[in-house]
Amino acid sequence: MRVLALALRRLAASLPTLFLILIGLFLLLQLAPGDTVDALMAQMGGGDPAMAEQLRSFYGLDAPVLIQLSRYIWRLVQLDLGFSAIYGKPVASVILERLPVTLLLMGTSLSFAFAVGMALGVLAARRVNKWPDALISTLGLIFYATPSFWFGMMGIVVFAIRLSWLPSGGFEEIGAGYTGLTRVADIAWHLVLPTATLALIFLSTYLRIMRASMLEVLTLDFVRTARAKGLSQTGVLVRHVLRNALLPGLTLIGLQAGTMLGGSVVVESVFNLPGLGRLAYESVVQRDLNTLLGIVFVSALLVILVNFIIDMLYAKLDPRISAER
């Protein structure tokens, strides 16, 4: 029950923020020169003004800005995200089509980055200032400093073009008509490179955080106590140190959920994945206001959700947090 109350309180607190963001974005986009009809004309390679007028009234762009805004807010209150100009269907269904791809990419990358980063961090902390630590830390720094699109491109050149081990892009084999497990395998096959690319950058952050907090926790009194009562080195690490050292890493997941949505724009473009990031980019270029606002709305919900889950996990890992409430 307390969990539900907490969830509702969090949601209520974030609603006004969400509204302000959406209205701000709406007005900001009005400042961008050109509207979706201009973008469309550009893509067509030309058209006449009569057609532009027709399209503007078709998309409801001929009304004054304030009226457009009030229409939008009224629709939003009814949980209607509006109609996408680029895709010619309701924004909600456009986003729902793209969401699974981004969630899958984000979920796998985040888990991979967290798991491997943590393991390497622990390893580095155990052998602090010896060669494994130096190697891991240097690699982490290199990953962190390399731009993700470059990783992606190099991955494609090496593994797809030179070695032909992995596909160069796409979410699945189009028109192959796979179902069931074959389809799952096919998608997994296509996601190896993008997941690795996106994960590598975040991995290094977890690695460094984990290493630092492990080192810090190792110096605390209760660790000495645990050792004194005769626990093995592994026992001390797993039962006492790791659990305490995990908290900063968890915080980071919450913070990075948003960043990762942004980072996936690049990875989705390079690997031609039909995800939310690319959709956002296209909506900006094509001035598709409704879709862009819809994406912001959904992304904000996602970030709120992830942070909520993290809060719950805190309580689980460290009972003191919920006890205080």
Added chain:
Amino acid sequence: MTMTRREALLSGAGMVLAATLPQGAALAQAAPPHRGGVMTVHLGSEQRILNPALRASTGVYVITSKIIEPLVDLGTSGRPEPVLATSWAASEDGKTVTFKLREGVKWHDGKPFTSADVQYSAMEQWKVHLNYGTTLQLYLDAVETPDAHTAVFRYSRPMPLSLLLRALCDLGYIVPRHVFQGTNVLENPANTAPIGTGPYKFVEYQRGQYVIAERNPDYWREGFPYLDRIVWRFITDRSAATAALETGQVQLSAYNGLPLADIDRLKTDERFEVSTRGVEANVFNNTLEFNTRRKELSDVRVRRAIAHAVDVNFFVENFLYGLGKPATGPIPSVSTEFFPNNPVPYAFDKAASEKLLDEAGYKRGAGGIRFTLRLVPIQNGEDVPLLATFIQQSLAAVGIRVEIVQLDIAGALTNVYRDWNFDLATGWHQYRGDPAVSTTVWYRSGSPKGSPWTNQYGWQSDTVDKLIDDAATEIDPVKRKALYADFVKAVNDELPVWMLTERPFYAVTSKKVQNHHISPRWDSGDWHDTWLLPS
């Protein structure tokens, strides 16, 4: 394996076809066409619509021309050949054009194709909604249908038959009346799930991902097509598209869909053919538009001086990998029907440029600067920002400072064509087979404010307006060509917009694809006789 009668007939049809093909391409194909296979095509941008009767754009044709057919199309001869129309004739005064239509053609939903469909497409879609179609059919009064297989186009002004036929290859796609009649045309679901008469039937359109079409078993050309399916994949990242081509995920990328550097590199790659063959019908120019409302630019000497100051050859060699040449004016040299055979009007000559600027009264002032201009690049392609920088540096050498205003394409179009908020602008002009289709609008006065790629430079010439109007209704081909020669001379002289380069489009095709690029707009053709080597 035994051969069925149908298969025997089909392979026979293929051989007859191979025998009648005039090109060298046909000679190389000793083997009979292989039936089956899936061809995957790269598309760099996604149009929001799959109806070529509402939207004239290569991005639409590359997909829909396999599903929906035009009255006529450019065939292997390079001239308009019968598709849904079997023959045509114009009246003496040029105001009536009669098309005989093909019999026994069925829409993909089983209904018969008739003259009512032609009437509907022309009057309700081309004339009302289709970009460039509205201009072309401005004087189309009615389409009469005396019987189910005759359509008579009535114009209130003479319509040159050659112009109409050439334009109809792009602007003459027929959509089914029974699907659209009585509905809101722009919102009709058939705009994204097309129903046509073509060799391939629409299957699926996943936005942002792909379109699939499959063989139409009831196609009116017996035994065609060869391919089982065509898949079009939207890959917006150009380098990713090259990777898809190199790994064999994609077999074709048309209309400069890849980065120029990759096009240049793949030229020497055994697995691909990189060529302009089969894309000749469309040519494009890099342009430089002058806003003549600006005092300095209202002087034609300044405009000419700017043209003299830019070394176009250098640009083509070093920035475009040699894929183009300096332009001679708005009518490109490949358009043999209209090209007036004129030389490049303004050669690179820095001294001449400086002299013209001095004469115009703009001496070098403090820091050697005569005046400052704002340049808006209209980013149609990767070379546009490069050219903007090149112009900036070239003009600096003759004492004109240029500030580049960076905007994305929607922003640039609004700034230049609606708000007139520019001094110089640079983008692409596309030539579509006949100057009246999409070229003369760049020069004709009277385009409403805000329409992109029209004369919005504050420049007007009665002589040029008259030449354009006369040529558009002149039905004698010889006189028409002469009028366009005068037009080219006049606009080269006055230079409201300068065409710098003349560039063909390049297509990169896997050598697995057979019978490809055999007509001038092949990528926008129907591909009924295209086949793939079995892997």
